[in-house]
Amino acid sequence: PGQSDRRLEELSVDFPVSVVLPAGGTGERTGLTTPKQFCSLSGRPLISYTIQAFERVSWIQSVVVVVAKESMDLMADFIQRFQHRKVRVVPGGTTRHRSIWNGILALGEVEGFLPNSVRPKVVIIHDAVRPFVEEDFLIKIARAAKEHGAAGAIRPLVSTVIATTSEGFLDHSLERAKYRASEMPQGFTYDIICQAYQRSSEYDFDFGTECLHLALQYCGTSAKLIEGPPSLWKVTYKRDLAAAESIVKDALSKSTCVVTGGSAAAESFAGDLQKTTELNMEVHVVPDLNRDNSSKVLKEFNFILVSVNSFDLSALKSTLKDLEASNQAVLHPLVVIWVYLTTSDEPSCISRTTAEVKAFTDVASEAKLRNTLIYGLQLPRTQDSECWRRSVLKFAEITSALVRERSFALVGQLLQV
Amino acid sequence: PGQSDRRLEELSVDFPVSVVLPAGGTGERTGLTTPKQFCSLSGRPLISYTIQAFERVSWIQSVVVVVAKESMDLMADFIQRFQHRKVRVVPGGTTRHRSIWNGILALGEVEGFLPNSVRPKVVIIHDAVRPFVEEDFLIKIARAAKEHGAAGAIRPLVSTVIATTSEGFLDHSLERAKYRASEMPQGFTYDIICQAYQRSSEYDFDFGTECLHLALQYCGTSAKLIEGPPSLWKVTYKRDLAAAESIVKDALSKSTCVVTGGSAAAESFAGDLQKTTELNMEVHVVPDLNRDNSSKVLKEFNFILVSVNSFDLSALKSTLKDLEASNQAVLHPLVVIWVYLTTSDEPSCISRTTAEVKAFTDVASEAKLRNTLIYGLQLPRTQDSECWRRSVLKFAEITSALVRERSFALVGQLLQV
Ligand SMILES: [Mg+2]
Ligand SMILES: [Mg+2]
Structure with missing residues (x-):
């Protein structure tokens, strides 16, 4: 194929993709009482911006939002007020991994879900508090996940990472060039992520942090890592809300x-x-x-x-x-x-x-x-x-x-x- | 001593401390043409806020700001306009370490510097783009530096750190609890930081990233690590300027x-x-x-x-x-x-x-x-x-x-x- 054909091919996703958005966090670190995914940017909750980032992508068929039971009504209200069309809300578990697994199980129940939606070939997992993810990067993740079974966003480390002694002194510093920060989104074939969770232990569900790690450990699938843009950053502190609002206002x-x-x-x-x-x-x-x-x-x-x-x-x-x-x-x-x-x-x-x-x-x-x-x-x-x-x-x-x-x-x- | 005496003692710094503020960076990552330390927050450059953070601390005697030669006039203008009193500006070197070393050498030339300033017992090194450092944390760093020879701010890791294979696949992820991000400020006794730089190689001056590492390698001084508040974060991207502005506006x-x-x-x-x-x-x-x-x-x-x-x-x-x-x-x-x-x-x-x-x-x-x-x-x-x-x-x-x-x-x- 010619160069322009190849470019077109790279730009297209011709298999079914759905998204799981765990949004059960309590936002302790923002110093705010509202969990950060529900904090308002120009009158709209942060999570609505993240949902919008996926809804505007034509090849994404559905988004499962996983929220704490006590936030189900609030979330349903947001969906209606901001006219989201591709979303289904399901209750979360006690940990992040249990919530994600609930979302993936919901994707398997094809009946009663969105019209024309089928069991996905690839599942993208993202954070509700990273609203600025763009289509070109989602294409890379979806295609790499289909090809390799798993794929994840990485970023260069912003600080030197150091190991400390048990007394709180410097032991050694890591060579920055050899390591990366693991970020979101990540993508998995539906089969790999299901298998990984089915084989996970209670300990993994309670204390594990990385889906990529579970895919490696239980399926032998080594994820393809793709460097993402700085805009993938996670809204964590109160100051990040101001930064996000400034980005939204720039765009408007x-x-x-x-x-x-x-x-x-x-x-x-x-x-x-x-x-x-x-x-x-x-x-x-x-x-x-x-x-x-x-x-x-x-x-x-x-x-x-x-x-x-x-x-x-x-x-x-x-x-x-x-x-x-x-x-x-x-x-x-x-x-x-x-x-x-x-x-x-x-x-x-x-x-x-x-x-x-x-x-x-x-x-x-x-x-x-x-x-x-x-x-x-x-x-x-x-x-x-x-x-x-x-x-x-x-x-x-x-x-x-x-x-x-x-x-x-x-x-x-x-x-x- | 009673508990209140001990508390008083912890709050005081009764030895001479000076600050070196390397500000030679070019700010490529902000996506702005102005280096980020000179970007304006409510009409005043970021670096002026950082200088102010040190000037208002009574026991800090002087601040040496190290800037690129082409920014010397601009910096002198800022000092005058915003009426900074404890500052001396010196030209930087070609790398961060060379700039810091220039600043430390300037602290040694007691003559012709600020009135009543003496050779410091402890030198605090900070980033010009971390304007929100507070006195209580500076006290901890200064005292730990005097006691142990070196001290540095750390923060928990925000992302999982992973090692990649040479083909760009996941090799393994680090156990988050064992590692920390190394941040600023850092403090050193004048003698230790001078000895460390005097023994450093050209390679260290050109490619080294951590002063703490040089103190360990050349003086056998293992730095005391102290967890700092989230406000120590580094203004890196354009969005961080909006976040910083929001913090300043909150305070006002x-x-x-x-x-x-x-x-x-x-x-x-x-x-x-x-x-x-x-x-x-x-x-x-x-x-x-x-x-x-x-x-x-x-x-x-x-x-x-x-x-x-x-x-x-x-x-x-x-x-x-x-x-x-x-x-x-x-x-x-x-x-x-x-x-x-x-x-x-x-x-x-x-x-x-x-x-x-x-x-x-x-x-x-x-x-x-x-x-x-x-x-x-x-x-x-x-x-x-x-x-x-x-x-x-x-x-x-x-x-x-x-x-x-x-x-x-x-x-x-x-x-x-
Ligand atoms: Mg993006
Ligand atoms: Mg602070």
Whole structure:
């Protein structure tokens, strides 16, 4: 086969794959009372991001989430609220290995499970608290597991590993180059992982840490080790939640869609915005979100809606309807910046009446209930070009901050450029 | 000695200690172009936080920062801007060990260094990218180093460590309980670390990773290993910068000082704020920042300044003068929330004149240049008690967000409750 054929072959997974996601941990190390897999990132639990990472992969047929009995209802509620479709929830055991084994047994009960799902050829085991795993890496793990029986992610060691004496002194340090950290995901053929667990002792179930080790010990299967990206890291401490949130917010802040309503003044402003480097986002410009532009709605998380010389909220309301119809806000809060652009020089542009401000605030409060965050921004179109350039810069600076932060507390505020 | 004497003894370090901070790294792993020790957290480079962690410890006499030759000017600029007093900057070598050795040699040149500084008994070596090291742990390291010749921080392993075959398959996994990750800080008596480097080979200087290993190999000194807290972690990836920023922002958001100007309405509002759970901060109340209350200025990073029924900026301006005199804003941006509290029911409270808004914005823009972030918040004192309760909640929600985010982009905005 030619080079491009081989590349295609490497990219495809043409056998059934299911996922087991043990999520029974109690999260002691985060210093939080909520187990870390259930901690909220921008209004959604961490585990929902991890589930989403698998659901968007077309060749993965199902995800079994294993949770503590007392979390079954909470998990079922998450599945419904965030509209997960490939998931089944099963109760966990007293240890990690018992939980994983419960998940694998559930995969064997083909009946009563998801429609069109069959017993998997390969099972991928992952941590609920590693939400940023990507399809290209899952392909490598799934294919290596099918070929070798078992496969696992590794990373270089970040610290020197040392052996200590029983009195707490340095005995010796290991040569870093010879060792690796074992991470997740790992993959196994269904037969190998079943056999390994069937042959495991009670001691293994209670104290063992590595599935790879069980496959080696009980099936003689030496796992293929594949170096994964740094994004595979495990959310362990409270600070890791902040790091994860920052990654999610980065991903949501890559572009914005300016809706001009067809106005020339708004289009000119959008053009100036596209030239600004201060915004740090791609800027797409459309007249509205109907018909041909509706595909924009499905890719965007940020919208700038320009209203020229009129504090009229009808265009804002109709845009909100379009966004609601798209179902975009289920997984991430949307940001809508409503720009009130005035082209006359009368000073009243800054002071709005109480009734006007209240009408805007009411629309914003209502949209917030549906995970859509509206902020207002008053922008006078000055004639002086240097003054206008500064206004566009300031607009870009404020917009970047609003889009990046996605603050619920500041929803409905009418800001000034 | 009694138990309290022993406790006191454990807490004290009565011998000279200096620090070497190698900061020559290039930060390839962060995915950023700036080396990570120079990356900005809330407007200040990471390394300045690390220096601050040592400067605030009374028994540490000096910190030698070792940087790449091309960063000497940048580092000198940081020292001046952030008013570091115990620091000397020296150029690094081509490897980490050569840089550390340069730093130790600089400590030996007592002449021309800091006043009152002597040759140290113990040298602490730390990473510039571990900013959250605390005094209690430094005491343990310094005392153990003096007693045993060498001491180092360790942490439990976060992942299973595995050995791989040359073909990339699992060979065996290490028993986790027997091994530890070696971290920083480490401490050595001056004599031991000098002897170890004097006996080191060129190969050690070029490829060695662990000072502890050199002390063992060349001086027969087996380091005392001490388990450190998770906060010792090393800022390595871009996501770690977000985690570090979140820790800094948490520390800056623990309390706020309400300045009432002595008004009864403002005092009543401050009392309501103290009862709100939504604020997540301690609330201290003072009439002004003069005389007896000036000590508050030196501990607070957040201020709420209440102006009753008057859009008069003079109290704001005088508070800014007090803050500037305190020099508080050198290390962290201060937040000042200027509350315009209206007790009449006339609707004009929402619409301010252009001139008023501009005067406020100008004061805020000027203060921003001195690292003080002013936001305005209009708050009508409604008669209806349920309505007022909701207003206080909303105020608390917005204030928490402003204090937590410390946004430069939103400075000078006049928000509505
Ligand atoms: Mg990944
Ligand atoms: Mg610490």
